[in-house]
Amino acid sequence: MSVKGKILNALPYLSKSKQKVATYILKNPAAVTKQSVAQLAAAAKSSPATVIRLLKDLEIASFTLLKINLAAEQNTVGDKDEKIYADIAATEDFDSIKQKLLANAQRSLLETTDQIDQRAISKLTQAIGQASQIILFGVGASALVAENIAQKWSRLGYVTIVETDLNSLLPKLINTAADSLIWLVSNSGETPEILVAAQHARSCKLTIASLTRFGKNSLTNYADIIIQTAQPPESSRRIAATSSLLAQFMAVDLIFYYFVSQHFDCSVKALQDSKKILQDYQLTFK
Numbered sequence: 001m002s003v004k005g006k007i008l009n010a011l012p013y014l015s016k017s018k019q020k021v022a023t024y025i026l027k028n029p030a031a032v033t034k035q036s037v038a039q040l041a042a043a044a045k046s047s048p049a050t051v052i053r054l055l056k057d058l059e060i061a062s063f064t065l066l067k068i069n070l071a072a073e074q075n076t077v078g079d080k081d082e083k084i085y086a087d088i089a090a091t092e093d094f095d096s097i098k099q100k101l102l103a104n105a106q107r108s109l110l111e112t113t114d115q116i117d118q119r120a121i122s123k124l125t126q127a128i129g130q131a132s133q134i135i136l137f138g139v140g141a142s143a144l145v146a147e148n149i150a151q152k153w154s155r156l157g158y159v160t161i162v163e164t165d166l167n168s169l170l171p172k173l174i175n176t177a178a179d180s181l182i183w184l185v186s187n188s189g190e191t192p193e194i195l196v197a198a199q200h201a202r203s204c205k206l207t208i209a210s211l212t213r214f215g216k217n218s219l220t221n222y223a224d225i226i227i228q229t230a231q232p233p234e235s236s237r238r239i240a241a242t243s244s245l246l247a248q249f250m251a252v253d254l255i256f257y258y259f260v261s262q263h264f265d266c267s268v269k270a271l272q273d274s275k276k277i278l279q280d281y282q283l284t285f286k
Helices: 003-013 018-026 036-043 048-057 063-074 094-115 118-130 141-154 164-175 192-203 244-264 265-284
Strands: 134-137 162-165 181-185 206-214 225-229
Touching: 003 018, 003 063, 003 094, 018 036, 018 048, 036 048, 048 063, 094 225, 094 244, 118 206, 118 225, 118 244, 134 141, 134 164, 134 192, 141 162, 141 181, 141 244, 162 164, 164 192, 181 192, 192 206, 206 244, 225 244, 244 265
Parallel strands: 134 162, 134 181, 181 206, 206 225
Antiparallel strands: none
């Protein structure tokens, strides 16, 4: 994930002192590449200790690495960056819309594959393999991601339950088997219904996996397994959840393919069997 992407995703959750440094970096990336920690702290009207703590929050190993990444991004991102990744405008040209959507998609997918945590994916695939069932919960656009997850693992023979209504989910949590996995999907990690579900799943001592965008959010406080995607800057209007959905679908694909690779023989057989039964069914209408 780019430095800019990490900062934009983490910014709402940073302390005021860290926000000052982060905002300065966003506005002056070229200048930061030539500064020391002390110089950056002075320019941002903060302290060197705050700069170091910010790097830790952004999961950037050192100040030197920050400068290297900023320099690389300056060389690859053109002056039209903000216009490319902006939201659509009234009566906008169709070709312009295509370019914006393509640029958003490329950036979202690249940054997600770049920063996703393989250790978290390994932990999740292990939990899935040991679970008696997978309970999935998402609302709004995130419900589409939950459906995608269920479709994939049901083809492998796993019991999957998708809920989009908290009133239907909560009774299931109270009565579900202890070895169930509940997988909560929320791009922001702040969706009220998702947080209520997480609280009850925690009280039921269920294993909780979360899928959110990068950065600290309330849902990660409850999750045993945290999967995070990148998210390009989005307009405050957020006409559609296009970029976040693409990032979430990419993360699910990465997890699924890794899972299949770790359980290859039985997974391939299950996928072949599920494909064959559909083919046989379709032949009955020919």
